[in-house]
Amino acid sequence: MFNLLLxxxxxxxxxxxxxxxxxxxxxxxxxxATRHERMRPLxxxxxxxxxxxxxFMSAVFIVMGLLSWRx
Amino acid sequence: MGLFSYGLYLGGSSETCIQSQGxxxxxxxxxxxWRQGDRRWPYLCQIGxxxxxxxxxxxxxxxxxxxxxxxxxxxxxxxxxxxxDDGREDPNRDQPxxxxxxxxxxxxxxxxxxxxxxxxxxxxxxxxxxxxGPVAPVPSKKKNEEKSAESV
Numbered sequence: 001m002f003n004l005l006l007x008x009x010x011x012x013x014x015x016x017x018x019x020x021x022x023x024x025x026x027x028x029x030x031x032x033a034t035r036h037e038r039m040r041p042l043x044x045x046x047x048x049x050x051x052x053x054x055x056f057m058s059a060v061f062i063v064m065g066l067l068s069w070r071x
Numbered sequence: 072m073g074l075f076s077y078g079l080y081l082g083g084s085s086e087t088c089i090q091s092q093g094x095x096x097x098x099x100x101x102x103x104x105w106r107q108g109d110r111r112w113p114y115l116c117q118i119g120x121x122x123x124x125x126x127x128x129x130x131x132x133x134x135x136x137x138x139x140x141x142x143x144x145x146x147x148x149x150x151x152x153x154x155x156d157d158g159r160e161d162p163n164r165d166q167p168x169x170x171x172x173x174x175x176x177x178x179x180x181x182x183x184x185x186x187x188x189x190x191x192x193x194x195x196x197x198x199x200x201x202x203x204g205p206v207a208p209v210p211s212k213k214k215n216e217e218k219s220a221e222s223v
Contacts (some may be wrong), residue, residue, distance in 0.1 A: 019182055026074045030193040034200045047212055 024053050075120050075190035082183025086175050093165030095175050096144040100183035102133040104148040109169070111148070113184050119191030134163055 001035040083097030101124060104111040117124050130140045130147035139162040140147040150166040172180055200206075 018179070022074060022077060023186065026193060027189065030196055034196055034206050037205050 020057065026048050028053065072120075072123070072159050072190070074186050074193070075123060078183045078186030080177045080183075081186065082176065084179075088165075088167040088171040088175070091168065093144070095167050095171065096147075098143075098146040099149075099167070099172055099176065100180055101127050101146050101187050102148040103127045106148075106151070109148070109151075113188050116188035117191045119193075119195045120187070121194065122193065124187075130183060134166075136179075137162065139163060140166065 028046040028050040032042045032050055035045060036042040045070075078100060082100030084095040086095055088095060094199040101114070101117050102111060103114045114124070114127060117127070124146075126142070127146040127148075130142075130145070133140050134148055134150070144166050147163075147166060149169045149172055150161070150163050151168065167175070176183070
């Protein structure tokens with residue numbers, strides 16, 4: 001998996017994980033929009049939410065990777 | 072809306088079907104079906120979009136009444152090969168079957184379903200925000216106690 005990521009730019013672009021980006025952006029923005037009215041706090045909160053989501057996804061990715069390595 | 076539109080695009084193709092003579096069409100991941108063996112639960116999330124998800128109900132109604140679906144099968148449920156047993160010709164015989172959808176769209180069918188479901192659920196959040204305004208943060212008990220101690 002890591003060799004695939006580092007192989008060449010074309011393969012990196014073809015990873016299906018990129019489909020998560022618009023979903024993360026949309027979820028972060030809408031969630032923040034339910035908490036703020038002004039643009040600046042909204043965008044800051046959206047950025048923090050996006051980082052949280054990516055962090056959770058990374059944690060699950062690591063757990064799944066460990067499970068598939070062990071089995 | 073952008074997420075929903077992208078899901079509609081992902082859940083479609085101009086390729087020809089395998090078990091039918093027509094093409095796959097677009098918006099295939101958003102459809103309503105409550106047939107035995109094909110209860111489309113994701114539509115309960117997609118319906119949160121409101122009007123943009125309404126064509127799925129129209130198409131499902133037409134298909135269940137053995138009428139030809141509109142708009143090239145946009146948001147129409149997939150056809151079951153043995154759907155008609157009264158001897159008359161099926162007007163939707165050019166529509167893709169579930170096998171066609173999964174064979175031609177493979178993972179994009181699930182991705183499209185995911186995007187459109189998330190869009191519907193986010194729309195419910197947006198409706199709540201439009202109705203009630205932003206959710207006010209709950210003040211922490213510690214700050215309240217400090218304030219009351221200062222005032223005393």
